[in-house]
Amino acid sequence: MIETHTEFRRRARAWLEANVPQEPAPRDGPAAREFVLRWQRRQAEGGWAGVSWPKEAGGQGRSVSEQIIWFEECARARAPSPLGPGFVGLNHAGPTINACGSAAQKALHLPRILEGDVLWCQGFSEPGSGSDLASIRTRGRVDGDTLVIDGQKLWSSYADIADWQEMLVRTDPEARNGAALSWVIVPMDAPGVTVRPIRTMAASSTFCEVFYDSVRVPLSSIVGGLNNGWATAMSTLSFERGTATLALLIETVARVGDLLADCPASRPAMRTTLATLRAEGQAILASTYRFALDSEHATPDASGSMIRLAFAEFAQRVTAAAIDLYGIDAPEVLGAHGWGHEYLHAFSETIAGGTAEIQRNIIAERVLGLPKEPR
Amino acid sequence: MKFALTDDQASVLNEVERMLDGLALPAHTEPVVAPYSDTLDAALAGSGFLDIAREDGFGTLDAALMVERLARSPHIVEAGASAIVAPAIGLEAGLRPVALVAGDPTGPARFLPRAQVLVADLGDHALAIEVDPARVQPVDSLFAYGYGRLDSLDGLPVRRIDDVATLRRRWRVAVAAEIAGCMAGALSLLVEHVKARHAFGRPLGAFQSIQHRLAMAAESAESSRWLALRAAWSDDDGDAAQAAGFAQSRIHALSYDLHQFSGAMGLTLEYPLHLWTYRLRALVGELGGAGAQARAAAAAAWPDAAE
Numbered sequence: 229m230i231e232t233h234t235e236f237r238r239r240a241r242a243w244l245e246a247n248v249p250q251e252p253a254p255r256d257g258p259a260a261r262e263f264v265l266r267w268q269r270r271q272a273e274g275g276w277a278g279v280s281w282p283k284e285a286g287g288q289g290r291s292v293s294e295q296i297i298w299f300e301e302c303a304r305a306r307a308p309s310p311l312g313p314g315f316v317g318l319n320h321a322g323p324t325i326n327a328c329g330s331a332a333q334k335a336l337h338l339p340r341i342l343e344g345d346v347l348w349c350q351g352f353s354e355p356g357s358g359s360d361l362a363s364i365r366t367r368g369r370v371d372g373d374t375l376v377i378d379g380q381k382l383w384s385s386y387a388d389i390a391d392w393q394e395m396l397v398r399t400d401p402e403a404r405n406g407a408a409l410s411w412v413i414v415p416m417d418a419p420g421v422t423v424r425p426i427r428t429m430a431a432s433s434t435f436c437e438v439f440y441d442s443v444r445v446p447l448s449s450i451v452g453g454l455n456n457g458w459a460t461a462m463s464t465l466s467f468e469r470g471t472a473t474l475a476l477l478i479e480t481v482a483r484v485g486d487l488l489a490d491c492p493a494s495r496p497a498m499r500t501t502l503a504t505l506r507a508e509g510q511a512i513l514a515s516t517y518r519f520a521l522d523s524e525h526a527t528p529d530a531s532g533s534m535i536r537l538a539f540a541e542f543a544q545r546v547t548a549a550a551i552d553l554y555g556i557d558a559p560e561v562l563g564a565h566g567w568g569h570e571y572l573h574a575f576s577e578t579i580a581g582g583t584a585e586i587q588r589n590i591i592a593e594r595v596l597g598l599p600k601e602p603r
Numbered sequence: 604m605k606f607a608l609t610d611d612q613a614s615v616l617n618e619v620e621r622m623l624d625g626l627a628l629p630a631h632t633e634p635v636v637a638p639y640s641d642t643l644d645a646a647l648a649g650s651g652f653l654d655i656a657r658e659d660g661f662g663t664l665d666a667a668l669m670v671e672r673l674a675r676s677p678h679i680v681e682a683g684a685s686a687i688v689a690p691a692i693g694l695e696a697g698l699r700p701v702a703l704v705a706g707d708p709t710g711p712a713r714f715l716p717r718a719q720v721l722v723a724d725l726g727d728h729a730l731a732i733e734v735d736p737a738r739v740q741p742v743d744s745l746f747a748y749g750y751g752r753l754d755s756l757d758g759l760p761v762r763r764i765d766d767v768a769t770l771r772r773r774w775r776v777a778v779a780a781e782i783a784g785c786m787a788g789a790l791s792l793l794v795e796h797v798k799a800r801h802a803f804g805r806p807l808g809a810f811q812s813i814q815h816r817l818a819m820a821a822e823s824a825e826s827s828r829w830l831a832l833r834a835a836w837s838d839d840d841g842d843a844a845q846a847a848g849f850a851q852s853r854i855h856a857l858s859y860d861l862h863q864f865s866g867a868m869g870l871t872l873e874y875p876l877h878l879w880t881y882r883l884r885a886l887v888g889e890l891g892g893a894g895a896q897a898r899a900a901a902a903a904a905w906p907d908a909a910e
Contacts, residue, residue, distance in 0.1 A: 358802065358866050358867070383867040426872075427871065429871065556744070557744070562744070562745065563743070566745075571884070572880075575858075575859065575863075575869070578863055579862075579863065579866055579867055580867070584863065601811075
């Protein structure tokens, strides 16, 4: 018998009510790793991991609509935030391997991501190479059937607690564009990998710097082909910018509702601000549902950048409004899970995963079809 | 109207510059509470500049110029309340640092863990409370200043201040001057950064999208500064409320833009931008925030309508 969306939602809600962890998620370090893997394992055991991932990858093989319902119910149940140590594996590395990986790569990695065995981190940015990814200098030299990696990556979130890293390296020293890069899977315990956590102003150590000193990985670790890394990375960037934002967006809109509920009628200006934010969140959500459903059977288009941009700036406004609502010394603002940390962390929203300026360029050039600015 | 600094003002600011030049950037490896600059505090106290508004031939404008200049630096020190507020409400010279709090006198106040006196604005009057450090509990803060609260007023020497309008006016001038200085200090760090950092083969500062927003940040810093100085000069209730509220209203956009163009580096403790970001975020909500200042400015201009 085919389950209707209503039945699916009811079943998801009941399971989440019984299984969502009650304790807050640790912010960083080994405790954060254990927490997120435990939560992922519980979802896998309950048959909820990777709702829209294919069955052969260990997922549930369900529709994007059902994935959306799952995210909505997670937000309603205040399940652990999707923007944690599990984000890269579930929303970037996993989908990229699914789209471009070999059968062996898929069989090795995808089930382990969903089953909560491993964490992934991303090694794209470098000192001096953030928005301009094509200028990457970390080198991968082919030596027989291995790739030898030397260089440095920056802003690799949770690299200190990850098992695997998705990396962009320069495998053609001559080419000056994206054709010089390869997308590689690197085990974080490989000899020659050194990780240094960086303290952020939001009081966490989630950002890391990673150094590679003659790190050797088999050539079979390259995903999507040698010197095809740019196309491989781009294959899921639209996904990341659009659909992967969905879970975060649903959660954030739900939290704006909580803020409104806490805002007394004696503060009409604050209520106006929050109600306007709620409308803004619903508007972005409506666009995101459209994008996610359109992406179900077709390659996502560049309009994912509109969603990424709108969500990033929305999240910043929400955190600022929350502090204005409660005051900078309120319990809701202070503490490890307070809005104050969220406010400081939200500065990264318009930087990570393609800056707001890059998103605006993409919208202008690829959605509106405007001529490119000289670069 | 003259906008050039007098010789006396220029020499005071030169002397402040000299104090700042000798200071190393604060080592800041633990997030959240940035280190208080005891060295700068001692140099300022020794210089007598914190009492400049009490001197013949000087006034609030000179104090505001100094507070604004100090806030441009990455060093955190209590100066606004000492130099701008204290002389107007009868606090004796040298009794400092001064902490200020509105409403509940046992609520959290900036600088209280180091303060000798706490001034509490209770609405229709104020209290100057001599602080016993043993009675101060540190308060968790995310925004750089060491905050603290008194356990109670029991047994502490307290003096009543009736002229609460003057307290509030000077407090607003101090907030406006401090915000203006923080804006200018953070902006100057970023201007150097976007000249030096390259992307797509040219300096970040050569991209128009970045130029335009830094130009707007410059306009915010510049207009906040002149409005603060005007309020310090006129010592008028409405001007002071407007200056504080205007500056507060510009903080969010400016902070986001400056962080945006410093990239991920700007989010770390290894880059000093947070030393201004923290302070600016704390000042956004001081005295009720921009909305409260706007209402106070309107009430000062149209007192009948306010009733």
